Amino acid sequence: MEIPYTVTARPDTGLWNAKVGIWLFLASEVMLFGGLFSAYIFLRLDAEPGYWPHGLLNVPVGTGNTAILIASSVTVVLAWAALKMRQFTRYKIYMGITILCGVAFLVVKLAYEWPQKFEHFGAYIKPSALEKYEPYLGNKHLLSEGLPPRVEITGHLHNHEALHDASIKDYEVGLDPIYTDPTNPKMDRPHFLYVPPTEKIAHIDKADVDRATMFLPTHNTYFATYFTITGLHGLHVLGGVIVFTYLWLPFGSRLYRQNPEHLANRVEVAGLFWHFVDLVWIFVFPLFYLL
Amino acid sequence: MNNPPTTEPVDHETEHYAHDVSKHVRGYLIVGGTLLFFTALTVFLSYVNFGTQKANVAVAMVVATIKAGLVAYIFMHLSAEKKLIYRILIFTAIFVFGLFWLIYLAWYDPVVH
Known part of the structure; x- marks a missing residue:
């Protein structure tokens, strides 16, 4: 049985069916991400001063990934335009670039960004012990500047076994640069370039710590929302790459030979999904990386 | 059909x-x-x-x-685009607006204040 109205428009809607279908699907996607963004807003508004971290993500890498997604949005629309102009070789090139961009985005996220976070450590200091760690936190300076306090010390954990071994009484942390010179005004706001943890070691007594973990979703509400939203977004990127690859492989050539307009419509529908994925990232990037 | x-x-x-x-x-x-x-x-x-x-x-x-x-x-x-797409998007916008309006109501709690 042949599915009707895959190429020509239905008289009543004026649209071919898949286009109505994808927009209805995107409407549901807006609500899905809308719910997650509203959770983000709630958690952020409700965070006590100092408990919503800034500058923990790698901004140049995030900017690069944003550029990759924008480039892929351009190439997918060019791939569709090439089909409309019956330039199949160009379609293959543009679609190939789109797939590469999608894969590059996922590789950066899964092979670099996330693992880097999993190796980073943070310890929330108990309010009663903040004074003891003032040389690392510099809260008097921040207070005088009208800035929120620092309540967490982050860096590279040297004694991983301390996370599980109750007999080890402190965490040995190679400090992030911000804690080596906390009263320096240059450290008041996050830097653009990522600077790895230093060799300066701090010993943080477990008795002074509210909670301490690697940068996992359980570390704080910031990372919980970060991993949830970027993870779901990454799944969407993966879905898009799979569909594009399907349309790029011999299936695409076969459909093009049968009916090029049908392939163009399929690419348009997949492209609409891809643009939506780009659109979500346009909000994710500033909310998590910059603000 | x-x-x-x-x-x-x-x-x-x-x-x-x-x-x-x-x-x-x-x-x-x-x-x-x-x-x-x-x-x-x-x-x-x-x-x-x-x-x-x-x-x-x-x-x-x-x-x-x-x-x-x-x-x-x-x-x-x-x-x-065709009208139907805009209609779908208008409905979506209404629901998104409602969703974020709930945040406003919860956060500022205008009934209590």
């Missing part, structure tokens, strides 16, 4: 459409460049102190909304 689809494109229609699409290609490239520029602008503005964190968030969201608008209007072809 639905009519079976037309599987053979009409040549003169295809040529006309192809000509129409070729005019848009340059526009897609310009929009792509504009989006990259706005991305750099977002990063730059995030390091400018606008006085309060709320002001910085507002500025970043304005730039992001412009970028999202460009993607939707040009890449997703909302500049020239």
Whole structure:
């Protein structure tokens, strides 16, 4: 049985069916991400001063990934335009670039960004012990500047076994640069370039710590929302790459030979999904990386 | 029942459409460049102190909304779509507005205050 109205428009809607279908699907996607963004807003508004971290993500890498997604949005629309102009070789090139961009985005996220976070450590200091760690936190300076306090010390954990071994009484942390010179005004706001943890070691007594973990979703509400939203977004990127690859492989050539307009419509529908994925990232990037 | 689809494109229609699409290609490239520029602008503005964190968030969201608008209007072809698509989007917008209105109600609790 042949599915009707895959190429020509239905008289009543004026649209071919898949286009109505994808927009209805995107409407549901807006609500899905809308719910997650509203959770983000709630958690952020409700965070006590100092408990919503800034500058923990790698901004140049995030900017690069944003550029990759924008480039892929351009190439997918060019791939569709090439089909409309019956330039199949160009379609293959543009679609190939789109797939590469999608894969590059996922590789950066899964092979670099996330693992880097999993190796980073943070310890929330108990309010009663903040004074003891003032040389690392510099809260008097921040207070005088009208800035929120620092309540967490982050860096590279040297004694991983301390996370599980109750007999080890402190965490040995190679400090992030911000804690080596906390009263320096240059450290008041996050830097653009990522600077790895230093060799300066701090010993943080477990008795002074509210909670301490690697940068996992359980570390704080910031990372919980970060991993949830970027993870779901990454799944969407993966879905898009799979569909594009399907349309790029011999299936695409076969459909093009049968009916090029049908392939163009399929690419348009997949492209609409891809643009939506780009659109979500346009909000994710500033909310998590910059603000 | 639905009519079976037309599987053979009409040549003169295809040529006309192809000509129409070729005019848009340059526009897609310009929009792509504009989006990259706005991305750099977002990063730059995030390091400018606008006085309060709320002001910085507002500025970043304005730039992001412009970028999202460009993607939707040009890449997703909302500049020239059929009425049904706009109707779907209006309903979506109403529900999204309702969702964020709930945040407002919960956060500011106007009934108690």
